[in-house]
Amino acid sequence: MKREIRCPLEDLKKERLWYAIVTRDRQGKVVSRERRKSHSFLKQWNQLVYVQMKQAALSIKDTTEVPRNVNDKTENFAMNATAGATAFGIRVGTGNTPVDIEDFALETPIAQGVGAGQMEHLVCTVPTSVVAPPSCYFVVSRSIVNNSGGVITVREAAIYMRIDTSWYACGIRDVLVAPQAVPNGGAITIDWTIGVTV
């Protein structure tokens, strides 16, 4: 049975941050959907905004919990990960602890690969912002394929972003309302919308 948890799209369009998740089986048939407001921007996101606004360095925890001296850099906020890259871009995990402002990573991230509990990460796409008054938004999107040989249940999702030139921080994390069981040969696709509305 297909399961759907969806906030009305018109309500979500007023939000600054929301996501849509679609889980498909190996034939591409949708087995589950979830669409809702996102919880939430984390401390690292706000710290990186500060670094860029002040144009000065600040200590920010990376995704391994190591404090890094992050400077204003061209690479800050990058999410455009290539296929197979899991240092940044959208990631998923199996943890279900509620989001805390101090979260610095997924609780239990799913690694890249085809081994047990691993998934194959496709490219993380970031199309150009769209202006649709009274909003302006863009969608960060990534499909993650399960070729592990077994079912993998996804319970959390995040956006890892580049900080400074060679480190990565968790900017956004959410625990899913309904765990998404991704069958072997299937995939989970996450579309994260980052917007502003007057």
Next chain:
Amino acid sequence: MKKEKKPTQVQLTDKKVEEALSYTVEVRDKKGQVLQRISAPSRSYVEQWNQLINIQAKQSAAAGLIDTGGIVRSISPDLRTFGINALAGNILKGIRVGKGFTAVAIDDYALETPLGEGVGVDEFNHQAMTHTPPAVVGTTCSFPIKRILLNNSGATISDIREISCYIGGQNMYFLGFRDVLPGAVAVPDGGSITVTYTIAATV
């Protein structure tokens, strides 16, 4: 034939997600006494803010951003993007005020009627921007940005109705957020107006 069950639509009632913005405006006389204080949620980030985040996130250039002079620009990812660290007298970036009162629109690209730098009629001496590092209190991480504007024009500057923050984008400048105040503000000669924006993320 097996009948498919219609998917249910669930309206979630989670607390509102915020990467919130709010402001405080404080007017003082020449002795430093507070004459007026306004605090309110901000409306709002405008399109250039989102477009610049987008350029950084995708790490490639985008065209069609309108700078504070009304000129359409193509912008690449850059270390100067979002910079507001204006020194005293610099009004290219940082907090600005004006006399316009047209409601904020997503495609605003500047203050409607910005007030300039100087000691002439309707001019302010803009002090340096100040920034306080982000702090976590409970479920919120926030930081304030602040600017004091001194009125040395020789007369009261009245009918101030709008506030904003201009931000960097490469070597150009863009409107990041703008607000129309609920009422007009007047700053006496020798007095000041202090605008503080607080940028917050709450889970």
